[in-house]
Amino acid sequence: MGAGDEGGSKGDAAAQTTQQQRDLEAAREVVDRLTLRQQVGQVTISSFPGTTRPEYIRRRLRARETAGVILFGAANGGDAAHWRRLTRSLREAGHGRTLVLVDQKGGDIRAVEHVGPRVGQPFQGAPADVRRVARSTGQGLQDAGVNVNLAPVADVPRAGSVMATRSFAGDERGIAARTRAAVRGMLDGGVAPTAKHFPGLGAATVNTDDGPATIRAPIAPDLVPFRAAIAEGVPLVMLSHAAYPALDADRIASQSRAIVTGLLRRKLGFQGVIVTDSLEAAAVLARSGIATAAERSLRAGADLILMTGSASWNAVYPSLLRIARRDRVFRERVRDAAARVLALKAQLAR
Numbered sequence: 001m002g003a004g005d006e007g008g009s010k011g012d013a014a015a016q017t018t019q020q021q022r023d024l025e026a027a028r029e030v031v032d033r034l035t036l037r038q039q040v041g042q043v044t045i046s047s048f049p050g051t052t053r054p055e056y057i058r059r060r061l062r063a064r065e066t067a068g069v070i071l072f073g074a075a076n077g078g079d080a081a082h083w084r085r086l087t088r089s090l091r092e093a094g095h096g097r098t099l100v101l102v103d104q105k106g107g108d109i110r111a112v113e114h115v116g117p118r119v120g121q122p123f124q125g126a127p128a129d130v131r132r133v134a135r136s137t138g139q140g141l142q143d144a145g146v147n148v149n150l151a152p153v154a155d156v157p158r159a160g161s162v163m164a165t166r167s168f169a170g171d172e173r174g175i176a177a178r179t180r181a182a183v184r185g186m187l188d189g190g191v192a193p194t195a196k197h198f199p200g201l202g203a204a205t206v207n208t209d210d211g212p213a214t215i216r217a218p219i220a221p222d223l224v225p226f227r228a229a230i231a232e233g234v235p236l237v238m239l240s241h242a243a244y245p246a247l248d249a250d251r252i253a254s255q256s257r258a259i260v261t262g263l264l265r266r267k268l269g270f271q272g273v274i275v276t277d278s279l280e281a282a283a284v285l286a287r288s289g290i291a292t293a294a295e296r297s298l299r300a301g302a303d304l305i306l307m308t309g310s311a312s313w314n315a316v317y318p319s320l321l322r323i324a325r326r327d328r329v330f331r332e333r334v335r336d337a338a339a340r341v342l343a344l345k346a347q348l349a350r
Contacts, residue, residue, distance in 0.1 A: 012184060012233070020233065020271055023343035031339040034064065036331070040321045041065035042338035043298060045101060045275075045306045046313045049075050051082065053089045061093035065317065067341050068099025070308060071146070073111040080114055080144065087145025097345045101148040101306075104141060105166065115140030127181035130168075134182040138189020147191055147348045150238060150275075152182035154195045154225035156202040158217060163201050172221040176228035183232040192348060195229035196238030197277060198264055199253060208241040208283035212252075215244050227268060235344055236273045237264060239302060241283040252283060254297050261301035273344050275304040279312060291319035299330065303337035 031039060046066040048054050060066045069090055071077070076086065091098045102111035110116050116137040125133075134152070141149055155163040156172045168178040179195060186193035197208075200222025204213040226237065239254040247263065248256040254276045264270050276297050279290045287293070294305045294316045307313055324331045 012187070019347065020235070020343065023346045024271060024340060027339040027342035027346060030342055031335055034338065036324055036334075037321060038064040039334050039338040040317060040324055042067045042341045043303060043305055043320070043334060044294075044313060044317055045070055045099065045304060046310075047072075047075075047308050048310050051076055051078055051086065053086065053093065057090070058093045060313070061090065061098055062095075064095070066313065067304065067345075068094065068101060068148075070101040070103075070150075070306065071111060072102075072308075073113055077111060077113060083112060083144035083146075091145065097349060099148050099341075099345065099348075100146050101150060102141065102146050103150040104137060104146075105151045105153060112141060112144050112146065115144060127177045130178045130181040131185035131188075134185025134193075135189040136185075138186040138191040138193075140189075142190035148194065148236065149186055149191050150194045150196065151186075152179055152193060152195065152229075153197070154179045154229055155197060155200050156222050156225065158203045160205050161202050162204050162207045162213075167202065168225075172224040176225040179225040180228040180232045183229050183234045187233070187235075192235040192344065193229075194236040194238050194275065195226055195234045197240035197242075198226055198237050199223060199240065199244065199247070199259060200226070201240050201242055204242055208277065208281050210282050212283045212286050213242040215242050216246070219244065219247065223268070226264075230268055230270050234272065235347065236275050236304075237270055238275050238277055238306075239297070241277050241281045251296070251300070252287065254284070254302065255287075255293065255300050257300045259300070260297075265301055273303045273340050274301060276302050276306050278306050278308040279316070280307070280309045289315070291315045294320060295323060295330075298333055298337060301333075303340045 041064050044066050046069050048057050087100050153166045155167050156175050157164040157167045168175045183193045203215045203217035206213040241252050241254050243252050248258045253259045279293050284293045290312050324334050
């Protein structure tokens with residue numbers, strides 16, 4: 001970036017952070033107007049098969065018993081007109097405040113086929129080029145009716161990394177600059193970006209979708225891009241499902257209070273929405289069922305439970321509701337998480 005762009009970026013980031021704080025303060029007043037069922041709903045993301053909105057998704061969104069949906073190109077996609085019809089039906093069912101998520105990194109990972117770069121993953125150019133492409137991607141996703149993108153990848157790959165083909169070019173400083181540029185570009189384009197996978201999957205040789213992964217490399221370099229994303233006002237950070245014994249000897253990152261609340265929320269000062277990676281990941285299911293995993297993640301400090309299996313909500317939602325009814329501490333944790341999700345929705349509605 002040139003000097004003018006950098007100055008503008010810092011000003012935009014400061015304004016973004018200030019507005020996030022205001023939205024959160026307002027949301028903490030609004031959340032108590034929701035029933036407990038609705039508060040629990042606001043911490044869940046649903047999914048469904050097929051290219052039209054099912055009736056059960058309409059009912060769930062109408063009752064505010066889910067915050068939104070994640071869509072996939074293979075299962076839900078179509079041409080540009082189809083995307084607009086589908087997402088409009090989801091927004092209407094959710095009172096105009098539905099979170100519509102996709103994973104749109106570029107290259108081979110594009111849920112919305114007609115949007116984003118078709119070569120490379122993603123944006124291997126200079127930060128100014130990253131910002132330009134990210135802005136264009138954001139504009140394309142916004143036109144398709146998407147408001148949350150589960151990108152950029154902020155991981156710093158090591159030798160043999162499973163993330164090598166999904167990460168930005170450069171060392172941790174170069175990746176941080178490109179991550180920050182991607183965050184700003186997507187925000188400029190009208191969608192909420194998500195920095196992932198905290199606290200860093202760059203040293204993993206196994207994809208947590210496929211099996212358990214343990215990270216023993218020093219974590220300090222991995223945090224550099226996340227610090228940059230937070231400084232730029234990133235609205236969401238996604239948690240890794242890997243284990244980090246130096247940070248928590250017992251829990252994977254997405255279920256670790258030391259990592260989620262201690263490191264991300266308190267030490268790094270992130271005030272946005274903390275979302276899990278998919279609960280259906282093999283690294284999660286190797287330890288527990290999805291309902292138990294969802295409870296553990298919320299107790300650790302996560303705000304939004306991402307479910308990519310269409311039946312998962314049926315197990316997770318009733319379980320979280322039962323626990324919230326009987327456990328005051330958990331109920332307060334759900335309330336705080338729901339407020340952060342409502343703050344994100346307010347930001348996206350402007």
